[in-house]
Each structure stands twice: as structure tokens, then as C-alpha cells.
Amino acid sequence: MIRFDDYDFKGKKALIRVDFNVPLNDKREVTDDNRIRAAAPTILKILKDGGSVVLMSHLGRPKDGPEEKYSLKHVIPVLEKHLNGTSVKFVDDCVNDDARKASSQLKAGEVLLLENLRFYKEETAGDEFFAGQLAEHGDCYVNDAFGTAHRAHASTTVVANFFPKDKMFGYLIEGEIESIDKVLHSKEKPVLAIIGGAKVSSKITILESLLPNVDHLIIGGGMAYTFVKAKGGTIGNSLVEDDYLETALSLLKKAEAKGVQIHLPSDTRIADDFREDASTDVCPTNAIPDGWMGLDIGPDTITAFVELITKCKIILWNGPMGVFEMDAFAKGTIDVANALVTATEKGAFTLVGGGDSVAAVNKYKLADKVSYVSTGGGAMLEYLEGIELPGIAAIRG
Numbered sequence: 001m002i003r004f005d006d007y008d009f010k011g012k013k014a015l016i017r018v019d020f021n022v023p024l025n026d027k028r029e030v031t032d033d034n035r036i037r038a039a040a041p042t043i044l045k046i047l048k049d050g051g052s053v054v055l056m057s058h059l060g061r062p063k064d065g066p067e068e069k070y071s072l073k074h075v076i077p078v079l080e081k082h083l084n085g086t087s088v089k090f091v092d093d094c095v096n097d098d099a100r101k102a103s104s105q106l107k108a109g110e111v112l113l114l115e116n117l118r119f120y121k122e123e124t125a126g127d128e129f130f131a132g133q134l135a136e137h138g139d140c141y142v143n144d145a146f147g148t149a150h151r152a153h154a155s156t157t158v159v160a161n162f163f164p165k166d167k168m169f170g171y172l173i174e175g176e177i178e179s180i181d182k183v184l185h186s187k188e189k190p191v192l193a194i195i196g197g198a199k200v201s202s203k204i205t206i207l208e209s210l211l212p213n214v215d216h217l218i219i220g221g222g223m224a225y226t227f228v229k230a231k232g233g234t235i236g237n238s239l240v241e242d243d244y245l246e247t248a249l250s251l252l253k254k255a256e257a258k259g260v261q262i263h264l265p266s267d268t269r270i271a272d273d274f275r276e277d278a279s280t281d282v283c284p285t286n287a288i289p290d291g292w293m294g295l296d297i298g299p300d301t302i303t304a305f306v307e308l309i310t311k312c313k314i315i316l317w318n319g320p321m322g323v324f325e326m327d328a329f330a331k332g333t334i335d336v337a338n339a340l341v342t343a344t345e346k347g348a349f350t351l352v353g354g355g356d357s358v359a360a361v362n363k364y365k366l367a368d369k370v371s372y373v374s375t376g377g378g379a380m381l382e383y384l385e386g387i388e389l390p391g392i393a394a395i396r397g
């Protein structure tokens with residue numbers, strides 16, 4: 001496999017799959033430019049080497065052909081800013097004659113952005129002919145879209161077959177893989193995973209697959225109450241998945257057998273309604289009164305979790321500790337995020353991944369104070385679970 005830094009892009013046209021699936025407001029302005037910023041180093045390096053760049057991405061979920069609101073032209077101003085003012089050419093299709101003409105006329109140092117790949121249903125279908133049409137745009141293929149690496153789409157996977165040798169990951173995917181591998185194969189200890197969020201059902205596979213790799217596992221958020229109930233606690237009206245009580249118990253047993261210490265919240269901030277202005281109180285997590293629900297970890301738990309986090313050397317965080325979207329129940333998530341920052345300052349490697357924990361570190365402006373923030377929630381979880389991602393396999397061969 002070719003490493004990105006070892007490839008000579010001089011005089012080459014690089015076809016790059018980027019992930020510009022960014023949120024837009026009503027005025028079609030980009031409201032979160034993280035993914036565009038994250039793609040810039042790969043693009044700039046190719047331009048600096050004397051190559052040219054053809055960018056392809058999806059945006060949103062167009063249903064049936066082109067839709068103005070999902071046009072990639074909306075990202076151009078932000079992209080040009082992150083490319084230090086390099087002007088970006090745009091073509092309103094990704095495979096037609098205009099698109100082919102635009103890429104064939106591209107000169108060294110120039111950047112061309114193709115229109116949304118998902119305006120063609122062939123993209124998500126992984127259509128081979130469509131992938132071949134895309135492949136014609138480049139002399140080499142760079143996959144830098146980690147967020148879609150778990151999908152076997154035409155531009156993320158099938159297109160790589162048209163580049164038997166000249167295919168590689170960009171800096172972004174290289175960084176993502178390196179970070180996850182650091183968590184999975186670290187020699188440093190202790191290794192801690194903090195898993196929160198709403199449901200056990202959506203996190204059980206990741207919890208199980210982390211057991212061989214971690215020393216400590218913090219379970220927070222709504223999913224903690226299923227574990228507490230499984231252990232015989234009373235959880236009032238808190239979120240629970242009764243179908244997963246057995247699964248929760250079995251995970252606790254497996255953890256014990258492997259010597260992994262599980263940390264559940266000892267106390268909980270409870271509320272008498274799922275509302276920002278509900279009455280609140282604090283009680284032991286296993287003794288929540290009827291009519292009350294746990295919406296955040298409590299103060300004793302925060303102290304214990306913060307102490308543990310700041311002692312660990314490798315830390316993965318996925319999922320909030322409570323309903324952090326409401327300020328009244330955000331303290332657990334904020335304090336955990338800050339503890340990760342402290343741990344990072346003390347030399348720990350800290351990886352944050354998964355939609356809501358990434359949203360949390362961004363909300364509290366801590367993203368650049370942890371070691372790595374993953375751009376691909378679903379892809380990161382699947383990679384951690386040991387699943388071979390099609391977009392990664394297509395390059396590694």
C-alpha cells in the first residue's frame with residue numbers, strides 16, 4: 001500500500017473522495033465546517049507537490065436526482081477559505097460531458113469540485129460503470145472520507161478497483177486509523193473507554209469488542225440505567241431497555257472475567273419531567289423514586305469519573321453522560337470533557353468519536369484540546385468493533 005507522503009503528485013490529477021456532508025442553514029451557509037477544514041491538508045499537499053485535484057463528495061440525502069439545497073456549490077466559499085484562497089472550479093454534474101471536460105482541462109495547482117455524487121442513485125448502489133466514469137477524472141485515487149468508509153459506495157470503494165496501484169488514503173483517514181489503532185493496540189496503560197448515550201442496544205457490540213482492549217470501562221448516559229436495573233436497582237422512570245437486562249448482566253460478567261473494571265454512576269441527577277425547567281434532585285442511581293428519571297450523572301459520580309479519567313493514559317470517549325442538550329443536565333458531560341482535556345495535558349492520548357460526544361466537545365470549544373476528534377461516528381464504531389470497512393479494505397487490498 002502506498003503512503004500518501006511517499007507518492008509523487010507532480011503533474012498528476014488526484015481524484016479525492018472527501019466528506020463534505022456538512023450542515024447548511026436556510027441561507028445554504030455551512031454551519032459546521034469541521035469536515036472541510038479536516039480535508040484541507042491533503043488537498044494542499046497535492047497542490048504544493050505540483051498536482052491538481054478533483055474533489056468528489058455527497059451532501060445530504062437527495063431522494064431522486066438533483067436538488068438545489070443539496071448542491072455542493074454551497075460549500076465553495078468555505079472550501080476556498082480553508083485552501084488559503086485557492087479558487088475552486090465547480091461543475092454541476094459528476095460524470096457527464098461537462099464534468100469530463102472540466103477535469104480534462106485542469107492544470108497543475110487547480111482544484112475542481114464535482115457536483116453531489118448522490119444525485120445519481122448509482123453512487124449508493126456501488127454501480128461499477130458509474131465508478132468507472134468517476135475514475136476517468138484522475139490519474140490516482142485518494143480516499144479521505146472516513147465518515148463514509150463503512151459504505152461500499154461507488155466513490156468510496158468500487159472506484160478504487162480502477163486504480164490497481166495508484167490508490168491511497170489521505171492524511172485524514174491515515175490519522176483516523178492511527179488514532180483508533182492507538183486505542184486498540186496500545187502498550188501504555190491504563191486504557192479507559194467512556195461509553196455513554198441513550199441506548200445499550202446501539203452500543204452493546206462496541207462495549208463487548210472493547211473488553212479485550214481496556215482496563216476500565218465507564219458506562220454513563222441513559223444506557224447506564226439498564227445496567228443498574230439489571231443489577232437489581234430501582235430506576236424510577238429513567239430510560240431502560242427491558243429486553244437488554246440479560247445482555248447487560250452478561251456483559252458485566254464478561255468484564256469481570258477479563259479483569260476489566262466497570263464504572264457505573266453511583267449517583268444521578270434526577271428530574272420529575274423530561275424538561276429543561278423540571279424540578280431536579282440527586283439520589284443514588286439504584287434508588288430513583290417513582291415518577292423521577294435520571295437525566296445526568298450526579299456529583300459523586302462526576303468526582304469519581306474525573307479522578308479516574310485524569311489517571312488514565314489512553315482514553316476513548318463515545319456518547320454523552322446525560323441529556324447535555326439541556327443545560328440543566330449537561331454538567332456530567334461538560335466535566336467529563338474537561339477531564340479529558342486535563343488528561344491530554346498530562347500526556348494521555350484522548351480520542352473522541354461518535355456524533356454526540358463530538359457535538360459536545362465542539363459545543364464547549366474543547367475539540368483542539370483533546371488528542372483526536374474523529375470525523376466518522378459510524379465508521380469509527382465499526383472499525384473499533386473489528387469490522388473491516390469496505391473503503392479501507394479497497395485501498396489496503
Ligand code: AMP
Nearest residue numbers: 197198199221222294295319322323356
Ligand atoms: P447516542 O446517539 O446513543 O450516543 O445518544 C445520545 C443521546 O443520548 C443524546 O441525545 C442524549 O440526550 C441522550 N441521553 C443521554 N443520557 C440520557 C438519559 N439519562 N436519558 C435520556 N436520554 C439520554
